[in-house]
Amino acid sequence: MDSVPGTHGVPCWVSLTTGDQRAAEEFYGPVLGWSFQDSELGPEFRVATRDGQPVAGFNETSVSRQLPVRWTVFFSVDSADRAGERVNERGATVAVGPLRVGDGRAAVAADPYGAPFGLWEGEVPEGWTVGAGQAPAWLELRTPDAFAAAVFYGEALEWSKNANQGVGYEEAQDEVHLLVDGQTVAGLRGGGVEAAPDPNVRTRWDVFFRSADLDEALAAAVRAGGEVISTSREAPEGRAATLRDPAGALFCLLGE
Template sequence: MDSVPGVPCWVSLTVRDRQATEDFYGSVLGWSFTDSSLGPGFRTATREGDPVAGFNEAAVSWQLPVRWTVFFSVDDADLVCERVRERGATVAVGPLRVGEGRAAMAADPYGAAFGVWQGELPRGWAVGAGHAPAWLELRTGDAFAAALFYGAVLDWTKNPSHGVSYEEQSDEVHILVDGETVAGLRGGGIEAASDPQIRTRWDVYFRASDIDAALSAAERTGGTVVSPVQHAPHGRVATVRDPDGGLFRLLGI
């Protein structure tokens, strides 16, 4: 599926210790790393030549927390940031020129961080395809309210290919493009929760062909298994914290 404005177009990790972080993800998920066209301090993770994710040193240069961020493709970063502020949410950084594009970091009204990107998109990258993330999910306090926010900010109604399905019983929203699910929004998240399993945030799921081996590699290279393997509708899932503090999920088929 080709990426269109308003939907996830990339994921990126802010890091402090680039070498240790790359060693960790290389061991756990078999990634390789190359310099990015975005400029110094940016790297691209690949698997079998396919782009997977971005790494950047913004945790140091922009004084941002170490975390995985979901970026949404937009036509006009300035306009989108105006909409974010108008709806009581926060723009933390930007829009700034990054390489040949423009990027901004924001937080929705419930505290979940996300990014917007105006510019060229990685070729062949799509959620659920190849080695890109298998799934993206917003854990939030109210999935329906969050969907209204993102829909208004990202102008989902402008593009007829966009759609949203809502499961009221489970308070879960699915974002659709041409009938394909590209991300989910799930209720029950709490911004100040002590348990990382229920904090408000965007979760990035990466596939692991052998999740048990991947978890062993994570612990061996300085990571922490935050939650043991659990059975979910899409497979076996575990939450991991990398050596720099970034949280993500592993999904075993």
């Protein structure tokens, strides 16, 4: 997998933290038509591909680390240390790292409302761009206050500073959209309730993967031990659904 320097503040990868790599691959492979290969980051990492193009990363973690099973959106940063400081200074928390991972450095943080996200300092997969190729079609932050969240991420990831590199954001009704080179790649949507037990409104980043046949993918997910949480999600284009994999990680599908 070829790599290139990342653009500061831009979503650069999504990764599933799992306690059972084999079981995760046996679920996502049939549901989304993914294949898997070893990663240069180390033996605990694998890369999901479709039609030979990278889609997402899988990270098997030991039970002793007690890390939650979940999908995490990573943002490229020039310095994980500096970005971590900016996160902490703005009322959020860096929970893990920065740690050396392969030739790069990674950290996992939680924004002021508790939504986890990652920071990545290092090269990123060439051609991996949200909304293009086999990368996720869309990223969405569900949060109680989209505009306050936009201020946090904008300052922590220096979106305005990188406007000359094509990074920007704009208000869109009750959402804030992150744009890269004029293409909308993520939405920050208000309305989440912090203490609500319903996973559909829990504060989090959602990752939307494309599915050529959404109905068949939903049926395959159920056959493989997953659960369909909702089929009424709103998305920028097409039908969308929220699912939970057999280990409990939430993710979304977007019909092509």
